Each structure stands twice: as C-alpha cells, then as structure tokens.
Amino acid sequence: SFLRKYKPSLKVGIFERETFPRDHVGESQLPVIGAILDEIGVWDKVEAANFPIKVGGTYRWGNSDDLWDFHFLPNGVFHDEPRPAKFEGQRLETAFQVDRSVYDKILLDHARGLGCEVSEGVAVREVRREGDRITGLALEDGEEIEARHYVDASGHVGVLRRAMGVGIDEPSALRNVAFWDYWQNTEWAVTLGIGGTRIQVMSVDYGWLWFIPLGPDRTSLGFVCPADYYKKSGKRPEELYLQAIQDEPRIRALVWNGKREGKFTTTKDWSFLAERMTGENWILVGEAAGFADPILSAGLSLTHASAREAAFTILEMGRKGDPKWLREEYEARNRRRILQHIRFADYWYSANKHFSDLKEYTRVIAHDAGLELNAEKAFQWLGTGGFIEEDIGVGGFGTVSFNALHQIAGRLSDAPGKSAFGGFNGFALNLQGARKVQIPHYEAGHVYPIPAYTRDGKVLPLTGVLAWLIKGLEASPRIDDALGYMAKALPSVGIPYNRRVHDGALESLEALVRDGWVVGRRYKTGTVLPEERPTEDSFIQGNHDGDLPAERVAAALRD
Template sequence: MKKLDVAIIGGGPGGSTCGAFLRKYKPSLNVGIFEREVFPRDHIGESQLPVIGAILQELGVWEKIEAADFPIKIGATYRWGKSDDLWDFHFLPNGVFHDEPRPAKYEGQRLETAFQVDRAIYDEILLDHARELGCEVSEATAVREVFRDGDRITGLKLANGEDVEARHYVDASGHAGILRRSMGVGIEEPSALRNVAFWDYWQNAEWAVTLGVGGTRIQVMSVGYGWLWFIPLGPTRTSIGFVCPADYYKKSGKRPEELYMQALQDDSRLRGLVQNAEREGKFATTKDWSFVSERMTGENWILVGEAAGFADPILSAGLSLTHTSAREAAFTLLELDRKGDAKWLKGEYDARNRRRVLQHIKFADYWYSANQHFSDLKEYTREIARDAGLDLDAENAFQWLGTGGFIEEDIGVGGFGTVSFNALQQIANRLSDAPSQSAVDGFNGFVLDFEGAKKIQVPHYEAGKVHAVPAYQRDGKILPLNGLLAWVVKALEHSPRIEGALGYLAHTLPKVGIPFDPMVHGGVLETLEAMLRDGWVVGRRYKTGEALVGNVPRENSFIQSNHDDQLPEDRVAAALRK
C-alpha cells in the first residue's frame, strides 16, 4: 500500500502543474503522479495564450520552456467572418515583435507573447520539472479502479496491482475523466457544436510569417465545410488540423484522411505553405464536443483541465484553462491543509472554473454561428444560433455574450474569459454586420450603483495561498474589489465626474508604483465600459465637462486587416493612418 498526501491521475500539463505547485509551496507533501503513457508522446493542443507565461514563470520552469526554442506566438491570422479578407489578432501593438536573442527572460515584450509548443517536448519538460521538485512520478502506470465510500475516495488500484491511498485526489486525466466518471459526476453539453478533428504533423512546411527570432502567428482558415489550423511547432515541424461537424463528415462519404487532404487543398494559403512539405504519417482523429462537469470538487477530490471541461479549440484556450485550473486546484488543496473554509474554497473553485469553461463554450458558439464562410454548413450554424438564442447583430450578440457579466475576476478588469473587453468588441464588429457601440459614449460621469447587491468574498490566488477579496454580487454578476477595478471604484467614490476620477487616479496610482500611462488609462476606460454594461455604474451627462467619445473602430493596434506583404514598420504606419 502506497500512502500519499496527494495522488494525481494524469501527467499532462494539468497533473504536472498541480503537482509542481504543491511541492513548490509545501515541499513536505508526498505527491504522486500516475501517468498511463510513457513520455515523450504527441498530443494536440499546441497553441497557447499569453496568460500561461506568468504561470510558467511562477512555477520556475519558464527558462526550461524558453530553452526548448518553441516558436513565439505573437498572434493569429484568420479567414473568418464576413469576407474573404484575412485579419490578424495581435498580442503586441501592431504585431511588431522586436528582434532579441533567445533564450530570453520573462520580461518586456515576452510578457505579452505565448508559445506554440510541441507537446511531446513541452509535456515532458513539465513532468520532469514536477519530478525535480519532489513529485513521485510513475509513467506507464494506469489507474484501473477507484475505490469510494459515498462522495469520498478511499483508494486507487494501479494496473501493476499496487494500491494507493491519499488524503487528496486530483483528476488530471483529460477527457478520460477517470475520477469524474468513477464518482458518477455527470456533464453538461450546453452547445449544439458537435465537431470532429483530424490532424497530422508535417515536416518542412513554410511559415506564413516570420517576425524577429522565432516569432510567428498561427493560421486559422475557413473553408466551406469547416476550418483548418496551421501551427508551427519548431524550425521544421508543423501541426495541421481540420475541424468540421460530425454530421458533415458522416454524410460526406469520405474517409477522415481523404476529407482532411481535401480541406487542405481547398485553402489556397495553406496549400502553398505545404507545397514542398512531407507528412509524418501520424494521422489521428478525435471528437471535439464541448462539455463542462456538473461539479468539480468532492469530499476529498478535485478535477482539473479537460477532466473538468472542454471548449472548442477555435479559441486556443485549452492549455490556458488547464494550467489555470491546475494552479488554483493546488492552491485550494494547500489552503485546505491550513484548515481553510472547505465549503467556501471548493465552492469558489467550482464556480469560477465552471464559469470559465462555459464562457469559452459560449464564445465558440458565437464564432461558429457568425462565420459566413461556412457555405456548406448554413443550417448547422443557424441551429447553433437558435440553440443559443443568439442574434447575430453585433450589439445584441455582445449583450448575449455578457449575460454572465463582463467583469473578469482573474485580472480585476473588464474582460470575457481569456479575451479583453475591447478585443471582444473588435471581434464582434469583425464577425457581425451591424457594429457594436461603446456604452460610455456621450457620458462624462459615472455614478456607482450597488443597490440590492450582496457583499461577498471571492478568492484571489497568489503565492500558494487563497486570499478572500471583498466583492459585490447581484443578478448573477460579480464585481471583485481588487486590481484596477478596486482603484476605479475608489476614484468614482472620490468623484463621479470622469475628469475628477481620472485626476484622482493620475495623482494616486504613481504613489503606489503604478504609472498612469496610456495602457492604464485605456484599462480604466475599458473597466468603466464593463461596469456600465454590468450595471455597477449609471452613466450621467453633466452640463459641464467634456464627454467621453467611445468609438469602436473596425481596426486598432491589436486587431487589423492582414498585411503580411508589408514590412513591420509599414504596418505601423498604416495603422496610424486609420
């Protein structure tokens, strides 16, 4: 009988991240990770978002990941929406990535970029890091049986016949959901999306664009019956996949590989990039059905990553959701060991992670239903819109997306899942015919409105601890008083007039080490927009004082028409002329 403090099922990024954080902040814990496969092994889910960088840095593994020389993701290029014109989503202003040597530190422009990772290499680095921190890692070790007593897990039976007993259990087994299924926890499938994915790896495909040392954008290209991803993973290796509705695949009469190659030939941009490339012959398939677990915690167990929920890959959010939930699960377990309020800790973990997955599922519904390139899937996209109750007018779609609130608890500003508020508006304008309008336009005052709101506490996860942060809750929406949100509330308490509130922030923030620069100023206006739409402030038009002009331009420094035929400095000049 092996006895542990924490038993983790699954050695992918969810399991290794959770285990490594547990050992980082409490080295005395006996943590076991049980992985059924032997690393390295391939896995899809290679395209990351910038939020992961901070987690890798905190985990102490940034330098190892950076040394692996993965391509630096500075954004994405899309053929998606109303026209055939390509458009870019930049992580850096105007997509300008300054040339710098690698490996680089987690600072400067690298705070805003992400990686495109070869999962065979990436996952092994993370698992080895967890092992170096003291986790007991067992590869080629599947869990065959879960023993339970009511909602409590009493032990595990491994494939080698060994029994394991632990105080806490973590399900990081991905779609297999070993603990989730064993505990009889159901899933919700709130979306009409029922897709399948086909993919292979290619050698010597050309990159669509190269920026600086290792910088590039992934490619997301629509065809009439689905979409393709193109993700460079290294100097010579590229992941190329195709996603389409399961029903379309079944009715096509084609084999998966045949449909995959047809889609690649039907897209002129990607067809050119693979003209001189060769497939590795590792063709694989899976179903991409979005779901969320009905609950993510139990008496002595917790779910992380895709064991807890999965959202369509169109948003590249899979690894972000996995790393984030694994970090919060580890901090929750550490706080439970400090005799923290178990009901509150588990309830908050469950609520915020369900909310994250549901947000991304909802956003994916919008992306699919608004894509006019799906000429062969018109009934399919109409079904998605009907099922979601979605009007494709941008303003109505925007409000529909925000029914759960536009305030992002994780970062204390206005946002939606892993997308900033302003970016969400820009995307809505790209995908819809009638543009979204700024809610702050024409107001020069914002009066706080907490009538009928309940004072609650929400968690803030930091340095291995879970801190209770004051917040307001009303009609299912939450206003946490942390980060920039807390400062905006203080400023409006000082003066509801915009010039007075901005003056207060300009005077106060530098005193606490926060420069009131254009980025912070923009964040304040973005936060005001989110608070206004969520009902936390009421707009006023005072007789004196200049009103805000809240235009939502079609293009800004982060979302632009594609100009890969121009040099970076030409793109900046073109953006400034708009």
C-alpha cells in the first residue's frame, strides 16, 4: 500500500499462499500502529470493522499476586464517544484488538484498491537467483515473475530468506511453545467507554495465558509455556491448554459460559533474528526478519513499522538514493528494534516470580543473557543498544516510555530503580569520541538524512525533543535554564510547551544520561531532580476494576 500511495505508477504484485479471510494469531496491537493505518488511508476501514479498542492490559506478573494495569491513556480513562471515530483525540493513544481473519483482508483489499495486483492461493515454488540477486520467482500455478525489488513478507516461513541462504540467530534462551483456540460468548473483563477494554495476561506456575477479545462474541485465548515443560508434562497440547485455563481463576471465570470454536492450534514460539535483512534487490520485513516473544504484544508493531520503512527504502532507491546506505540503515534500525524486544522479553520471563515450576528455566534465561535482576542492573543491561528512539528523537525503550519502564521494573523487581538524573541540577554535553553521521528519517514516502552522533553502538539523533533539549543545554547546562529555553523557543515554531512536552524532555534527559551523552553536575542553587521513582503513575497502576460501575465489569468477576 505504501508503494502505491506514494508512487501510483509502480507496478506492485502481492503473491499470497493463503486465501483470505483466514485466522492468524497476533491480534493485540500497540498505539503506534494507528498512525501507520492512517497514513496509508485505511484507518476508517479498520475502525468501521468495530474491533474492540485496546486501552491497555491487565497483568498478573512480577513480584506480587496483585493484578496491575498498563494504561495507554492517563489513569485508564477512556471517554464515551460514537463509533466509527476518526484518528484524533484519545484515539491517537489507543490500539485495536483485531480479528486477523477480518483485519488482514481489509489490508489486502485496500492494497488491491490502490492498484496492487493480488494473487491469493498461490505459493512461490522456486526463488531463482544469481549470487545475491534474485532474478525471478516461479509460482505454484506455473506463472513466472520478474521484478526490480523483492520483499519477503512471508513471516516465520521466510521464503526469500531461506532461498538466499540467510541463517538466523537465536539470541535468547527462551524456547517456548504456544497453544490457542478461539472462543464464543466469553465475557470481557471490563468494558470502558464505547468498545474499549483491556487484554488479560495471567501467569500460572508453568506459563502464562493471553485473553484477547476480538469482538462482541469472539475471543482469542492462548497459553505459552517452555517447550521442555510441555515435553516433560506427558500431556497432549490440548490437555495442558485446558489445565492452564482451569488453574487461572480470572480466565476460568471469563470463559465459564463460553464455547470453543474447535480451531485448536500449536506453534513453536522462539525468538530469532535473521543474520541479514537486505540484499542486492531484496529485503525482509516483519517476522521474516525476526520475531520477539509475544508477551510484549509488539509483533504487529514491529511488522507494520518495518513494512513502512522497507517501502520508503525502495522508493528512495528509485530516486537514486545511495542503496548501500539505505539498506544498511534499514537493517541496523530493525535489528536494534527486534533485539530490544527480545531482551525485554527475557527480562519479563526472568523476573516473574509466579513461575514457581519454572525456576530453573528462568535462571537459565537470566544467566544466558548476562542479566542481573535488580532494577538498576536490569536497566544497564536493557540499555546495551541505547535508550534513544532514533526516528522521533525521544528517550525510551522500544514501544515503552522511560516512566513506564521504571514502573514495570518496580513490578518485576524487589526494589525499583532510581532515575539516572537524580541528585543533579546541571548536565554537561559529552561528545568525546563521538562521530558525526547521518541517520535516516522516514517521512511521506521519503528517506531524509538527518544529523546524529554515534559512539560505542549508540546513536544521538539531532531531531525531535532531543534536539531542543540539547540546544537548551548548550545555552546553559543548568536544567532549569535549559527547560526555560525550550519553553520559550518551542512556541516560536508552533509547538506548545505543555506538560507532555515537559515530561518528554525529562525522559529524554534520562536517556542522554544513561547513554553517556551528558554528565550530571550539582550546582549550589537550582532545582535538583529526584532520584526516587513513584511506585505508580497515571499509566501503570494497581488494578482498580472494583471501583468501576458494576455494569462495566464482567459479571463473573464481580465480588
């Protein structure tokens, strides 16, 4: 869709082995996808499908039996508004829980409507190559295809990846299997606003369950556990699946009156990363390039983002952009993204004290990764590849803000971490040994080079909030003065300096400190930033569903 949107003259072919609609696991989205759907012009079609609106998740995971919530909106407040709605207001911060049989067909039909030539039910039989160049495809129906560029969007199968002899790395000791089925007539745990709800992620002693409403009547319910545990249990996959549901009281209550569709499915659930993601005239996107454990609900976000960047890379090469630089930057960015999520999943599993039957398994994960489980050590380990999001110039970790990361660390560790900027009121730039480079910015079908510094594998992009914060620190190393500079400068270019921008600047400051781009100082006067992090904020809190009106909570969960 991106290729045809930004260059309608391109001839684009899509060759799909399956015939749509068809079910597919991976239904829980993150808010970053909304902007991508809006950019290709398909938001209204997806919204019209009336999928549940994901406003967050409820977890039983970490160092306590207590439930806790991850909100996309402050305090989880989702206001009633008519549907279908536009991509604006509170909907900028929410996501969808999609029935993939419906969602994927919407996307495929939209691509067809933009002029892509779509072939369904036709597999690629042979990939023809000369060295690192693909020369053509032979389809199952006998058709021969030749193209300038080839994109592998075949998921785990990795049709082009395998044909080009590209191996995979498995950087995690996580070796899980997943079992799932679809259910009719289960209850939503909560109903928020019109169509809003939270997914449920519940731990049992030997694994965890996902519960994702896909519509008024249909729910995806899956179970994940180590492959070794499954083998040693002596149980068939379906037996273990049903046992896990019975062993988890919250999920058991929600499905009490439900009925399975009988589409029970199993799969290997191992994180991996392709050794290469690009070649002379081919590129890997989505799960063909890599996969991170589904505990973080990041799979579709990684897939959508990589597809967008791959399309822009191809378009820019057509404008005589430097193909070597474009391919290298695409690969570096997506490799970093996937590795971040693999690392974060390792942390989640290692730090979950509910896995009482899996203590050795979680110990091996932590040992293999070199992970120490107190919060501060975990922060250092997670930040190996840097804490700065290159394309938007803010501090964070993948799809998680720094504030949320602190709250999660507090939930997973015995003691929360402290802010890296705590105890200081001044910050001096440290660019010693850094190299000035250009990194890509993907916008409106183009790939624009923007200035950045790089050092020890970490990148400091001079864009977004970071660029303004650095300008402020260059004007004065005192944080009060630097933030004051931003408060005056931003409105002059049409950007309001509000609470959100202020908080974003402080999150970016922590990223700068942790990545070594600034060094803290303590002046005799001026506001000293705090070290301690609150145990809760407006986005991660203990579960308070009991405070909601009774009609908003599943009857099976009411006291």
